[in-house]
Amino acid sequence: MxxxxxxxxxxxxxxxxxxxxxxxxxxxxxxxxxxxxxxxxxxxxxxxxxxxxxxxxxxxxxxxxxxxxxxxxxxxxxxxxxxxxxxxxxxxxxxxxxxxxxxxxxxxxxxxxxxxxxxxxxxxxxxxITKQMQLEDQLRDYVKKLNLEVAKKTAELELRVKELERLNEIMMGREVKMSQLKEEIGKLKR
Structure with missing residues (x-):
């Protein structure tokens, strides 16, 4: 006992x-x-x-x-x-x-x-952990939106780069033609 x-x-x-x-x-x-x-x-x-x-x-x-x-x-x-x-x-x-x-x-x-x-x-x-899970979901959504926005901006920049490259080629072509024209004019003046 x-x-x-x-x-x-x-x-x-x-x-x-x-x-x-x-x-x-x-x-x-x-x-x-x-x-x-x-x-x-x-x-x-x-x-x-x-x-x-x-x-x-x-x-x-x-x-x-x-x-x-x-x-x-x-x-x-x-x-x-x-x-x-x-x-x-x-x-x-x-x-x-x-x-x-x-x-x-x-x-x-x-x-x-x-x-x-x-x-x-x-x-x-x-x-x-409800609020923590909600914040994680919001963060995941934000990262997803951010990635989509970055991909969109990257695609826009790639298009602009291609456009600038094309314009550069045109300008280079014009410069070459100008140089050729100057040569021709120089030959004609002699």
């Missing part, structure tokens, strides 16, 4: 530490139990996804926000990949959330094994 009590005390201290760390993170963050129920979330999660602790804690992650987290890729992450690897980094998920719209999220997850009486927990961090 003493071992379990000590383990529970240690787990209690560890849990307090985990909650403190989670609350200080700037990214949305969930703590799930082994049954994939939300044990805790940070303020950023509540703010970003516009939900309350009452609507979140104790619920299956897939039930959050009227099922908005029932995402096939998230299920693969939590039910298939994570149990085999205990951690996962940069798992990309795209989803249309009813309240906040289309989001591209990078998920990082880690399973933390607790004491026998507590079981394991899953730490799930979310990084919203």
């Amino acid at each position: 003493t071992n379990n009590t000590n383990a529970d005390e240690i787990w209690g201290v560890a849990w307090t530490y985990i909650r403190t760390v989670v609350d200080t993170l700037r990214e949305p963050f969930l703590v799930l139990n082994g049954k994939l129920q939300v044990v805790s979330a940070n303020k950023t999660f509540y703010s970003v996804f516009q939900v309350t602790p009452e609507d979140t804690e104790g619920h299956l992650v897939y039930e959050l926000g009227n099922g908005q987290w029932n995402i096939p890729k998230l299920k693969i992450l939590l039910e298939d990949i994570l149990p085999k690897n205990t951690y996962l980094e940069d798992f990309r998920v795209e989803h249309d959330f009813p309240k906040i719209g289309h989001k591209v999220m990078m998920l990082n997850a880690r399973e933390v094994h607790g004491v026998e009486t507590q079981g394991s927990i899953i730490l799930l961090a979310m990084e919203d």
Whole structure:
């Protein structure tokens, strides 16, 4: 009984530490139990996804926000990949959330094994990379337009160079003819 009590005390201290760390993170963050129920979330999660602790804690992650987290890729992450690897980094998920719209999220997850009486927990961090992806798309479009404009200007310059070469040939031809005419005039004057 003493071992379990000590383990529970240690787990209690560890849990307090985990909650403190989670609350200080700037990214949305969930703590799930082994049954994939939300044990805790940070303020950023509540703010970003516009939900309350009452609507979140104790619920299956897939039930959050009227099922908005029932995402096939998230299920693969939590039910298939994570149990085999205990951690996962940069798992990309795209989803249309009813309240906040289309989001591209990078998920990082880690399973933390607790004491026998507590079981394991899953730490799930979310990084919203939507703006970054939009900026990358805009940059890609800009580069594409820039390349098209450069190709267009290059083609125009090539045409002008050819026109100048043609005019140069005409001028050179005229100069040769002028030189020949001067010679002829010189011969006639003698």
